[in-house]
Amino acid sequence: MRLWIGIHLPRLPLEVFCPRWSDDRCTVVLEQERVVAMSTLAEQAGVEACMRRGGALMLAPQAQFQQRALQLEADAQHAVAMALLQFTPQLAQAEEATLLLDVGASLRLFGGVRALCRQVAASMEALGFTAVLSCAATARGAWLLARSNAGRALTMEALARRMDRLPSSLLPPARPYLSWLEGIGCLTLGEMRRLPRPGLQRRCGRALLDMLDDAYGERAEMHQWLAAPASFRAKLELFDRVENAEALLFGARRLLQQLTGWLSAHQFAVERIRLLLEHERGKVAGPPTVIDIVLAEPVWRDEHLVRLLKERLAKQVLDAPVIGLCLEAPQVQPMAPPSDSLFPEPGGSKEDWQRLLEVLTARLGPENVLQAAPRADYRPEQANAWVSVQEKIRPSDARAQLPPDMPSLPRPAWLLAKPIPLLMRDHRPFYGSPLKIMSTGERIEAGWWSTMQTRDYFMAEGEDFAHYWLYRERTGHEGEQSARWYLHGLFG
Incomplete structure (x- = not known):
């Protein structure tokens, strides 16, 4: 069809000159000193098309006149x-x-x-x-x-x-x-x-x-289709100096609409966008304020980008009034095809989870939304680091934590930030109650390049049937009876 x-x-x-969301201005557009367009307020004042400038000025003396x-x-x-x-x-x-x-x-x-x-x-x-x-x-x-x-x-x-x-x-x-x-x-x-x-x-x-x-469809029509440019950069001149960053969202949405069309034309998805807030020009000109938004998952629709920009602009403090906006898409990739799985993932898709993280990052800042990053280290407190969710974790980093042939050993769900020294009662470690050792020992020796640590880890059980992760220090100079015990984690 x-x-x-x-x-x-x-x-x-x-x-x-006067977009629809600011149509409360009395604006008249002239061409060769005759009216070709007027705003609602000018029309209500009696200004009509083809009227001369003098007649329009007499009916609407407060009007702003613009040349076409x-x-x-x-x-x-x-x-x-x-x-x-x-x-x-x-x-x-x-x-x-x-x-x-x-x-x-x-x-x-x-x-x-x-x-x-x-x-x-x-x-x-x-x-x-x-x-x-x-x-x-x-x-x-x-x-x-x-x-x-x-x-x-x-x-x-x-x-x-x-x-x-x-x-x-x-x-x-x-x-x-x-x-x-x-x-x-x-x-x-x-x-x-x-x-x-x-x-x-x-x-x-x-x-x-x-x-x-x-x-009437009696002749074949020929058209020249619009070709989208190879890269995206769109600018918008504001109609007044804006001193509140949240008021810039209207103009940003206009630029995001153009970005969505450009992405669809090229079958691209954007991974990073950059919004430049341009300030005064001339002798008092300053560098534009740059708002960078990095996406965990590439997108090609504008709804999610609007939410992220809204959160960022709500936190932005302007050093000077803004007179123009410029939107760039410096990082894009081919659009991924939709998932072909028969049943959706419970609790939402992976894209929904990534969008939630991006909204939290825009609202709280990238330094406050963290993810676990495994490290190639046997020491439990060094085997993981917390980095921003905007950082990419290589799959090789996650596989480098333990050798592939090493058996899977129990690890607690809650690892204490600092091990707690335990008392000894009747030659048994004590934490609220005497602890009973429930597993064989796991020896970890690592850190020769910084601080050498030699520990024997055990799973223990208290009288309340809670399970703990303990270790005993091995110094090499003291007997096992005088070795100190520490609580390092709690099992769920």
């Missing part, structure tokens, strides 16, 4: 296109601030056309742009429905009926001939199609007929 989604950005000239910037509009449209690559790799930029998405192969993945449209609308909401969505069986038909806010037409028959009622002025090649078309009573696309084709071509040119054929 071939299906296209058309996305028209009707307020793009305005929202490159075509380059900024092109950059904003490209940012939107980058974010929408997460839904399909076949995306084309069309005329008059409109994007066309070939989503026929994506419907099953996203749960149908309605669910897909909701996700596209949510993405546009996160980007801060006003969008008009449409669905049609042809790309030009989706363009026409989006330009006229005419909804969805999923079959060719429904699309033809709906387009027949659209005004002729929607087609760009027909606009120079609107007065002639109105003079002969041709006001809609349906009436235009019923005109003799040879005469219409001689009068208006071949481009008008080609666009009609494209819209």
Whole structure:
């Protein structure tokens, strides 16, 4: 099934200066001293399109006037296109601030056309742009429905009926001939199609007929798909100086949407992201504040990244106001395929556990969320170290603790940080009650390169039936009767 989604950005000239989440400003965009776009407050004050600057200033003296910037509009449209690559790799930029998405192969993945449209609308909401969505069986038909806010037409028959009622002025090649078309009573696309084709071509040119054929599916359409760049780096200029780090989350979400689209286009997953908070420029310019987030498991969706950035920004203290954001993805890898296991792991998947650790790291700091790192040492207190969960532990380090041919010996679940010296009563170690030795001895001799230690370890049982891990020192100069006993661990 071939299906296209058309996305028209009707307020793009305005929202490159005043995004939707800050539409409480009275802003007017001018082109050649005439109004081309205005914010809600300016519209409520009576400002209209094509009004001259003087008239708009008289109606809204508090308004901020901006000159239309075509380059900024092109950059904003490209940012939107980058974010929408997460839904399909076949995306084309069309005329008059409109994007066309070939989503026929994506419907099953996203749960149908309605669910897909909701996700596209949510993405546009996160980007801060006003969008008009449409669905049609042809790309030009989706363009026409989006330009006229005419909804969805999923079959060719429904699309033809709906387009027949659209005004002729929607087609760009027909606009120079609107007065002639109105003079002969041709006001809609349906009436235009019923005109003799040879005469219409001689009068208006071949481009008008080609666009009609494209819209009604009578001609094969050719598109130039948007290609994602080889590396990712996205910038966002803020519309005011921001002194609270938490207020930067809106702009960061906008950049993360673009990152998600770029990752999907390349089938990548990101392992580390870097957010640069840019401060004042010029003579008082300072280096940007860098926020690095290292992920334990690569991800390609933005929900988890938003949570991590929210935690980091909540702790960030700004040395100077922020005027711009820049997001980079310096470390990526190919996207891993989904798990093919029949039954899910109890208690959540491995990815859910890693995401929990990443959220805790962002909230508490990497120095406060630790993991065990085995060491190649026979001494129990040296056989393990606690390092940050962001550090990678090599599998060879875990296997180097004991020789492969050494039998598995009991180890306590709780190893004391410092061994406790024990009293001797009736020639038996005493800890709350006399301890009874329950196992043969295990001799550990190690540390000749630093501090030599020679110990005999035993499992002991108290009168409360609790099990303890004891060792007896062997100095080589004293008899066994005078050797000291120590408590080193507790069994569960």
